[in-house]
Amino acid sequence: MNLALWIAAGVLAVVALLGGITKTFMPREKLAAAPGAGWTTHATNGFVKTLGILEILAAAGLILPAALDIAPVMVPVTAVCWVALMIGAIVAHLREGEAKVVPVNVIYLAIAVFVAVGRF
Template structure:
């Protein structure tokens, strides 16, 4: 079970890292050109960068506390925060009629819920 939790947390961390890097360092105009990123047109560049920073923090929070054995309770707390972030992402993608991305968000939400329940 521990190995499955590490794999799930690692996969979520990779997703969070990729999303965080793109939202933090890629200009809003370039992000809008990516498929299923039309939602960026409705939000400010500052908001998008803030989401990116939160995703970078989530990537660290899913791995580092358990790996370093410093406040390991932060792993499930981060996973719960990721669940909330995915709920917001699903609402945003629903408003833009992006069902394929919503399905992916549901998968990420389920994996984060698995990590949260397994680590609490």
């Protein structure tokens, strides 16, 4: 079970890191052209960059506390925050008519629930 939780947290960390880097460093106009990123046309640059930075921090929060054995309770707390983020992402994609990417968000949400429950 511990191995499955590490794998799940690792997958979420990679997703968060890649998404965070993209949102933080890619121009919003270029990001808006990507599939599933139409929501960025209605968001400010500051919001998109802030969301990217939070995703990078989530990547660290899913791995480092447990790996370093420093406040390991932060792993499930971060996973719960990821659940909230995925709920927001689902709402945003549905509002933008991007329902085809919602199943991916649901999968990430389920993985985050697994990590949160397993680590609490």
